[in-house]
Amino acid sequence: MGLLFRAVSEDAPGPKWADLFRTYWPAYRRWWMREGVAARPTYLESTKAIRAHMPEIMPLYESLCELAGGGDAQARFLSFFCPPPYLSGCSQAIWQGDTPLIVRNYDYDPTAFDAVLLKTRWQGRRVIGMTDGLFGLVDGMNDAGLAVSLTFGGRRETGQGFGVPLILRYVLQTCETAFDAVAVLQRVPCHMSYNVTVLDRERRFATAYLAPDRPTIVARTPVATNHQERVEWSSHARFTATVERERFLLNQLTLHPETEERFISTFLRPPLYSTAFNKGFGTLYTAAYRPHAGHMQLCWPGKVWDQSFDNFTETTQRIMIPEWNPAPSTMEP
Numbered sequence: 001m002g003l004l005f006r007a008v009s010e011d012a013p014g015p016k017w018a019d020l021f022r023t024y025w026p027a028y029r030r031w032w033m034r035e036g037v038a039a040r041p042t043y044l045e046s047t048k049a050i051r052a053h054m055p056e057i058m059p060l061y062e063s064l065c066e067l068a069g070g071g072d073a074q075a076r077f078l079s080f081f082c083p084p085p086y087l088s089g090c091s092q093a094i095w096q097g098d099t100p101l102i103v104r105n106y107d108y109d110p111t112a113f114d115a116v117l118l119k120t121r122w123q124g125r126r127v128i129g130m131t132d133g134l135f136g137l138v139d140g141m142n143d144a145g146l147a148v149s150l151t152f153g154g155r156r157e158t159g160q161g162f163g164v165p166l167i168l169r170y171v172l173q174t175c176e177t178a179f180d181a182v183a184v185l186q187r188v189p190c191h192m193s194y195n196v197t198v199l200d201r202e203r204r205f206a207t208a209y210l211a212p213d214r215p216t217i218v219a220r221t222p223v224a225t226n227h228q229e230r231v232e233w234s235s236h237a238r239f240t241a242t243v244e245r246e247r248f249l250l251n252q253l254t255l256h257p258e259t260e261e262r263f264i265s266t267f268l269r270p271p272l273y274s275t276a277f278n279k280g281f282g283t284l285y286t287a288a289y290r291p292h293a294g295h296m297q298l299c300w301p302g303k304v305w306d307q308s309f310d311n312f313t314e315t316t317q318r319i320m321i322p323e324w325n326p327a328p329s330t331m332e333p
Contacts, residue, residue, distance in 0.1 A: 001110075001320070001321055002318040002319060002320050002321065003110050003113070003115055003284065003318070003319050003321055004115060004316055004317075004318050004319075005115045005116075005117065005285070005298070005305075005316060005317040005318075005319060006115065006116050006117065006316050007117045007119075007305075007307060007312065007313060007314050007315055007316070007317075008020065008116060008117070008118050008119070008314060009118075009119040009120075009312050009314050010118075010119075010120060011120065011121035011122075012120075012121065012122065013060070013063045013064055013067055013122065014067070017064070017067060017118075017134065018067040018068070020116060020134055021064075021067065021068045021074075021134055024114065024134060025068070025074065027112075028077060028133060029073060029077070031084065031112065032073070032076075032077045032083065032084065033073070034084060035084060037073070039084075040076055040082065040083070041076065041079075041081050041082050042076070043072055043075050043076050045081065046075070046076050046079035046081040047061075047075075047079065049079065049081045049162070050079055050081070053162070053187070053188045053189065054162075054166075054170045054188065056123075056170075056173065056174050057123070057169070057170055057173055057174070059123070060122050060123055060173070061078065061079065061135075064078055064135055065078055077133070078133070078135050079162075079166075080133065080135070080136055080162045080163035080165065080166035081161075081162055081163075081191075082160060082161065082162075082191050083163045083191065085158050085191075085192055086112075086163075086192075087152050087236070087280075088106070088107060088108045088138075088151070088152045088281070089105075089107025089108065089151075089152065089226060089240050089274060089276075089281040089283075090104060090105060090106055090107050090108075090149075090150070090151035090152060090224075090225070090226065091104065091105045091107075091151065091223075091224075091225050091245050091246075091249065091267070091272050092104035092105070092139075092149045092150075092151055092197050092223070092224050092225075093222055093223045093224075093249045093252075093253065094197065094199055094205050094222035094223075095253075095260060095263050096222070096253050096254075096257065097257075097259075097260065098203070099203075099260065099290065099292070100145075100147075100199055100200070100201055100202075100203040100290065100291055100292045101199075101260055101263075101288060101289070101290050102147050102149055102197060102199045102205075102288070102289050102291075103263060103264050103267055103286065103287070103288045103289075104139055104149040104151075104197075104267075104286070104287050105267050105272055105273065105274070105283045105285075105286050106130065106138060106139070106283065106284050106285055106286075106287065107240075107274050107276075107281045107282060107283050107284070108280065108281070108282075108284055109280035109281075110277055110282065110284060110321060112280075113284055114130070114131045114132060114133070114134060115284075116130070116131045116134065117129070117130055117131075117298065117307065118130075118131050118134075119307075119309070119312045122173065123173060125142055125143065125144075125172070125173050125174075126142060126143035126309055127140055127141070127142045127143075127169075127172045127173065128140055128141055128296060128307060128308075128309065128312070129141065129168070129169075129172065130285070130287065131165075132163075132165035133163070133165060133166075135165075135166060135169060136163060136164075136165020136166045136167075136168065136169050137165055137168045137169050137172065138150055138165055138168070139168070139287050139289070140168065140169075140172055140289075141172070141289045141291045141294070141296060142172040142173075142175075142176075142291075143294060143309055144175070144176035144177075144200075144201075145176070145200055145201025145202075145291045145292050145294075146171070146172065146175055146176060146177065146178070146180075146181060146198065146199070146200050146201070146291055147198070147199045147200075147289040147291040148168050148171050148172060148181065148196060148197070148198050148199075149196070149197050149287070149289075150164055150165075150168060150194050150195065150196050150197075151194065151195045151197075151224045151225060151226055152192075152193070152194060152195075152226050153192070153193030153194045153195050153209060153210065153211065153226070153227070153228050154193065154226045154227035154228065154231065154232060154233050154236055154237060154240075154242060155192070155193035155211065155228070155232050155233055156233055157192070157193065157211065157212055157213045158191055158192055158212055159189070159191055159192075159212025159213055160189060160191065160212070161188075161189030161190045161191035161192075161212050162188065162189065162190060162191060163190075163191060164190050164191075164192070164194040164196070164210065167184070167185070167188050167190060167196070167210075168196065170184065170188065171184050171185070171196075171198070176200075177200045177202075177204065178198045178199065178200040178204040178205055178206055179204070181198040181200075181206075182198065182206050182208060182218055185198075185208040185210060185216055185218075186208070186215070186216045186218065189212065190210040190211070190212060191212055192211075192212060193209070193210060193211045193212070193228065194210045195207055195208070195209055195210070195224035195225075195226075195228065196208045196210060197222075197224050199289075199291060200291065201291055201292035205220070205222060206218050206219065206220055206221075207219050207220075207221045207222075207223075207224050209228040209229065211228070217229065222253060223246055223249045223250055223253065224246075225240075225242040225243075225245045225246040225249070226240050226242035226245075227242045227243065227246075231243060239279075239281075240281060241271060244271055245271055245272055248271050248272065249272070252266055260288075264286065264288050264297070264299060267283075267286040267299070268286055268299060268300070268301050273286075273301075275322060277321050277322070282321065284321075285298050285299065285300060285319075286298070286299040286300070287299070293308070294308050294309040294310065295307075295308040295309075296308065298317075300319050303317070303319070305317055
């Protein structure tokens with residue numbers, strides 16, 4: 001089966017984003033309401049949370065709600081406040097050469113994935129990233145030379161906070177350096193445990209261990225997989241091989257210095273590259289961000305897709321996924 005990736009460019013919220021939202025909303029609505037609409041925060045609670053923690057993007061949120069149709073459910077969904085729990089795999093690491101470069105694998109369910117690379121200039125800030133919920137991001141970079149990426153943190157606890165994709169969007173909309181980003185990640189509550197790695201144009205980096213039930217821990221580590229300081233969910237750790245992937249990456253960085261190209265290529269092979277597509281943890285893409293140059297690549301075995309702020313092409317890529325048998329409810333139109 002194939003998964004269709006789209007590259008979309010729209011400076012201000014407008015008809016392209018609205019068309020995407022109309023396409024994806026039925027599937028997202030089913031997911032968002034799977035525990036019942038009463039299980040999700042009200043519109044008032046959602047907007048109050050954004051105003052309290054991310055006031056700078058409130059006008060952007062309101063614009064997107066209007067484009068989405070202005071309905072109560074759409075607005076509550078787009079707030080990303082206390083969404084249903086969701087898990088991913090993922091590996092990410094910062095290359096140890098002089099050039100700022102972060103590479104990540106996104107391991108997730110192909111049927112629950114936007115597959116949209118979106119370039120925007122919302123509120124005057126240029127951002128390129130892979131969307132989640134069409135407002136949030138799972139990785140990306142901005143024109144100030146800041147890149148961010150997430151992995152699941154390997155803990156089952158949930159709490160009052162935002163879905164991490166919106167936190168990444170907020171970081172890229174409002175921050176310019178790794179220091180700025182870390183301050184946001186320490187301040188904004190997250191509803192589950194995630195690891196967010198940040199890298200700026202001066203090659204300053206950090207990984208923040210976000211959690212709903214304890215303060216954010218900031219580590220100067222260039223690697224993140226699917227646990228935090230220690231394994232806390234042993235069955236998930238075994239299933240995703242998080243410890244093995246972390247050790248492999250640390251060995252690559254410390255014992256086997258490599259060129260940029262060879263470093264990226266390691267993400268396209270086991271143990272980092274996963275083929276567990278039918279279990280919801282297959283590698284859907286590898287992303288390489290060079291924030292100092294405003295350049296990024298999406299990579300798959302045998303295929304590379306180059307994009308940048310100065311040369312962004314609106315096109316599509318159909319990627320064949322081996323041994324994937326999707327259910328009929330796929331979000332791809």
